[in-house]
Amino acid sequence: MSDATVKNSGLSRRTLLKSAAGVAGLAAGSGAITGFPYVKSAEPKVLRYLGTAVNEGDEISKKCFADTGIKIEYVTATTDDVTKRVITQPNSFDVLDTEYFSLRKLIPSGNILPLDARKIKQFDNITPVFTKGELPNGKKIGGQGTAPWKVLYLEGETSKTFSKTPTDWVTLIPTVYNADTLGIRPDLIKRPISSWAELLNPEFKGKAAILNIPSIGIMDAAMVVEATGQYKYADKGNMTKAEIDLTMKVLTEAKKAGQFRAFWKDFNESVNLMASGETVIQSMWSPAVTKVRSMGIPCVFQPLKEGYRSWASGFCVSKAVSGPKLDWAYEFVNWFLSGWTGAYLNRQGYYSAVLSTAKANMEPYEWAYWMEGKPAEKDILSPTGALLEKAGAVRDGGSYDDRMGNVACWNAVMDENDYMVRKWNEFIAS
Amino acid sequence: MTPSTIARHMVAWAQAAPMALVFLAFFVIPLALVVTVSFWDYNDWEMIPTFSGRGYTESFEGCLTKLPEACTMLKTYGQTLKFSFLVWFFTLAIGFTVAYFLAFHVTSTTWQIGLSLLCTIPFWTSNVIRMIAWIPLLGRNGLVNKTLVGLHLVDRPVEWLLYSEFSVVLALVHLFTFFMVVPIFNSMIRIDRRLIEAARDAGATGWQTLWNVIVPLSKPGIVIGSIFVVTIVMGDFVTVGVMGGQQIASAGKIVQTHLDALQFPVAAANAVVLLAATLLIIAAMTRLVDVRKEL
Structure with missing residues (x-):
């Protein structure tokens, strides 16, 4: 990471500081620094994260630990196996990262719980692709299939019915999607x-x-x-x-x-x-x-x-999650949408659900290449x-x-x- | 019954108990569950524990109505049986030859052990790796095709080398020949050498000795090896999937597709059908040779 930054010709003080902070974060995450002040409570904050390999990266979990002290334990499976696991072993994970189309099987099973939109800081900034089925510029997009806005809300916390109008109970907090x-x-x-x-x-x-x-x-x-x-x-x-x-x-x-x-x-x-x-x-x-x-x-x-043909995924929790674990889950989801990960996913060619925070974490030339379709001003890494x-x-x-x-x-x-x-x-x- | 016979009975039961319990816990109970589930109903997300023949009716859909065209079940089993036969044939031919060489041509025990161990070397890596190793070799731009084109034996790469029935049979034979070698070798090594000498003294040719003395006496090994190979191939879906490019049907693959769709009762019904088919084949094979008597 620092290597790549140094290769860039126009190395500013800000990017240098940022990469240095990144290295420090990595060091903290890898356990190289012991007695780090982030360990606040006696109980270690651990979340078991079930999902496909798409959004799972060591860099993300390390950065998350450095920022929030939450240790993410990945449980990786294929798309079908994630669904199977939710149905058959709902106690084997805390946070679920899955695609919207699987909700038609998962919600009736009662094995997952929606999250409260009021506790998601960036919820109002989530792209209208998820909430209204349109681009930020207002253009309507195709809605055949299990489009996310059809299954985004539930009528209540324990309801098994999708709501046509917005409610506070969100089936999956949007994270990433692509075409x-x-x-x-x-x-x-x-x-x-x-x-x-x-x-x-x-x-x-x-x-x-x-x-x-x-x-x-x-x-x-x-x-x-x-x-x-x-x-x-x-x-x-x-x-x-x-x-x-x-x-x-x-x-x-x-x-x-x-x-x-x-x-x-x-x-x-x-x-x-x-x-x-x-x-x-x-x-x-x-x-x-x-x-x-x-x-x-x-x-x-x-x-x-x-x-x-598009797809989209997001976060919810297992029905077994409650108490402090639920608080950590909200903390984790809020961290995920706060920008660093969004930029990370955008640089992979995916799209982040909260565009504003991702933009703040990307260089202008990167944003121009990935999001605006402009020719790359510099090499894209x-x-x-x-x-x-x-x-x-x-x-x-x-x-x-x-x-x-x-x-x-x-x-x-x-x-x-x-x-x-x-x-x-x-x-x-x- | 005197106290001593009761005690003897108790000892016999106690001796059989550990195996019986393992058998019960890891075979009888799971199998009973599979059979039970196969008669349940289901929807998109759960099994419904009420009696239903839906798992079976949907699996055999069209088998009567579509005649004379074969239904999914018949076509799939046709394909699976074809693979079973071809793999059985080739593993037997190769396995018998290798075992014969080890048992009769290699005279020193040290060499026999050494060469047998050599046969196990492929087993030092996983099944999947042994299988996947064929892909770069057989592919359109693989080693075999490059060589063939380079030698001007063919104008363009041969397509049927990979993702075809050929590659499936090749990989299965490669994977399972050893299961044939071991039991046949085991039978051959017990053959009394004096019988072969007697055959030769009585004027039998090499082929006559082979066909009339060695093959009959190796039968238990052949049957045991055949049971290993046929049961594995009948249930295989990983090799058929990977080497067949996921385009070739197998009984195991149908089970997997239904499991992925969370249709557990249909998957269980298919598993029961597969088990029944495999048991029939094994019953037929053991009819040919009474393995228990021969051992």
């Missing part, structure tokens, strides 16, 4: 790609891939179906049985024709498929594209004219200091408004989920 699209290898495709239809284009036979998560895989297929003009869905995130049949038929035909090289479930699988050239076009996540690129292999997170882009580069998809403004649908759980899962098994067996 997903296809990743491509421009060096192997050698022509412009501008539509989801290309995913099933026979030109890429044996070189395409989709996600092996049924509810997400079927939405990517639905984007293709709409892009090729075969059908227009009322809601891609909540299909009827007939629509599921139609979409699965398209997928099955593609599979039988040998369109797909593989289906991936794990972040690293998607990186390996792309980096090794097994696939040249596939459904992907932003940091995976970044990782392929940091290996020196050209990879683009290609914006497409039909728009993005990752949160860990690795070189991501040279000066002059522009972010794939452009600005925040361009990317989030073009969201077509959100990751979802359908009403016909049970039917869809059976159809997915049939598809795999075909």
